[in-house]
Amino acid sequence: MNDISASHLVQPVIKVRAGQDPDQPHRGTLTIGNWTIPCAVGRSGLRDPALKREGDGATPIGTFPLRYGFYDPEALGDEPRSFAFPFLEKPANYNWVEDPESPFYNQFVLDMSPEAQTRTGERLFDLFIPVGWNDSTPRAAGGSAIFMHAARPDFSGTQGCVAIAHDQLLEFASRLQPGMMIDIAPADAPEQVTPPVQTETMECVSFRALQPGPSLIVTGSVHGNETCGPTAIARVIAEFRCGRLRLARGSVTFVPVVNALAYRWNRREGDRNLNRDLGEKPVPVDNEDRIANVLCPLLREHDVLIDLHSFSSPGVPFALIGPADNNGTLEPFAKAAQEEALVKALGLPMVVHGWMDAFKQAATVRAERGFPEISLTHSVGTTEYMRFAGGYGVTVECGTHTDPQGTAVGYRTILNGLAHLGLVVADPILPKDAPQVWEISEALMADAAEDRLSRRFAAGEAVREGEVIGQRASGQPIRAPYDGAIIFASLTAEPGTELCFFCRPSDRLGD
Incomplete structure (x- = not known):
């Protein structure tokens, strides 16, 4: 032969x-x-x-x-x-x-x-x-x-x-x-081939150490047009698989794409906003209901959540946290200290809190102006659900949708979170300056479709009391109510929805 x-x-x-x-x-x-x-x-x-x-x-x-x-x-x-x-x-x-x-x-x-x-x-x-x-x-x-x-x-x-x-x-x-x-x-990553994402499945990748410790879940693309999360998560998964990262204790679960249908079509929603009215539905009627019935039990299995997002307006990356410890009826919470320690370790330049209180105030204004009432459950997204389930979590806005640095922010956030929780042996990489902290205090409602802001305000952009920031359909100027900042701004909005939210300075993370 x-x-x-x-x-x-x-x-x-x-x-x-x-x-x-x-x-x-x-x-x-x-x-x-x-x-x-x-x-x-x-x-x-x-x-x-x-x-x-x-x-x-x-x-x-x-x-x-x-x-x-x-x-x-x-x-x-x-x-x-x-x-x-x-x-x-x-x-x-x-x-x-x-x-x-x-x-x-x-x-x-x-x-x-x-x-x-x-x-x-x-x-x-x-x-x-x-x-x-x-x-x-x-x-x-x-x-x-x-x-x-x-x-x-x-x-x-x-x-x-x-x-x-x-x-x-x-x-x-x-x-x-x-x-x-x-x-x-x-060039610098292990070679791998993974199957295409299917719109009727949710890929979850878990790593479990042999030593006990906290359980972290990291999610991306709750909104399908926010892609920095999936890309950052995929990079961290690859580093665990090739040994560059090693889990020292506890467990971590990665969900790169939560809303696969919305992700595939590069739009915010599949059928509706998954990050509103999040909860299990005994009779699911749409794509987001079906996702929630899988996602909610998955969240309950974990102690901590880091949920990666991005935004459409310009601005610096920031994090959203929940309330201080309280026994109230809106968002009772008993793990504010752990959540505050986590958000400090993530190293983001800005931190915002007060979302559910601000939403409740906006719902009251909406009803007073004759618009259809919206249930307060509409303010419940991933981190709010995590708190109700007994855990805690941070929403991370990594930057604008199209900013290539958003992936780097998401990647660094994940690594800092893993290090802070002791899941990997490393020190968080923190900036020199402490984050700027704002409390969301009230919403600016659009009364008519022609109401509009004067420009596209950046997330966290400072405004002065009395400053003209927009105009009503009647021609009446819209003025800032106090010295503060604007967040979640849109140039226009549907009547009965928010043009933006106003924030006050907060000493919430003061040592």
Whole structure:
């Protein structure tokens, strides 16, 4: 029997590694055997496939098939026909369907309409290869049109594709073999492939130490358009799995995407706001009811919650905590000291409290002005439920939705929380200055749809008593009631809902 070298038995793989430079997460390298060249990936870098969705500008991590490719003979001649990998001549009027509502989502179609644009002469797509992502049975909004193609001259980030220099297209194509795979992974993280997130499931990843200790749960994407949480959580999970983080005692459960339906469609809600009226529903009627029936028992199993969010207006990251210890009927609580110690350890620049009291005041004003009454249960979200269940928790607003630093804030918050609770052996990384603390005191209600704020106020932006901050539909100016700050601001609001909340300075965390 003749000897056959291992190289003849192993199908060659294209290796793409990116993220070496945190400031340029889209820059990477592509390797086939001993041939390595620069490449560009999605402008948002690489992303766990469970978190990939339409329009996020990220390239999915994993190993995917390459089945065929296309080339433009006007640009490259007919040389690709002679290559081992199957290349087809690119039609002049093709389209790749990126509309999640279409029955042809993430499929190649020929556009025979009179207004079809000619697709020849597109330099970036003189040669391209579809990557086998979300294409066998496409999941709506799961991400489409992931290709290998030519990079821009500046190697800027793509929409999620893998791109190489145009003058290396033919050399690259000549090295491909039928049935080849592409392996995409971070340069500094363990390689892993996780299944895509399903809208009717909730992925939970738990680590349990052999020594007793507190149980922490960390949640992300309670609102689907808030993506810093899932990305930060995925990074911490990977570090536990590869041994960079080690659980010393207790347990931690990570739920990267709580509201999978809303996350998949990149919107705040699936059917309604999950962070309002949170509680188990004996007869669930919508997506959020079904989530609550899984999430609430999960919260009750834990001692502490860190819930990661982001916001639409500008502003610094901040945390929301519950009330001081009390025996009242609105939000009775007996673990304020533990919660305050936790929020100090998280290292955020601003802390806010007083949410349920402010909501109760807003509900009273709403009723006085003739708007439909809203139950106080509408103010109950994840952390409020956690307190009612006997635990404690902190809501962390990591920054604006689109701020790339939001993920870093979420990641640092998780590590600080783990260290503070003694779940990992480390010291929290804290800023030099103590956080600014505000108490939410009252809501500014919109009486008409034309009521509006004068500008998009940043979270925690200071205002002076009497300062004009907006205008009523009647033309009457809206003035700040006292020296303080604004939080949860919207330029406009539906009648009977809040334009913003006013906050007073607080000495709640004073030593």
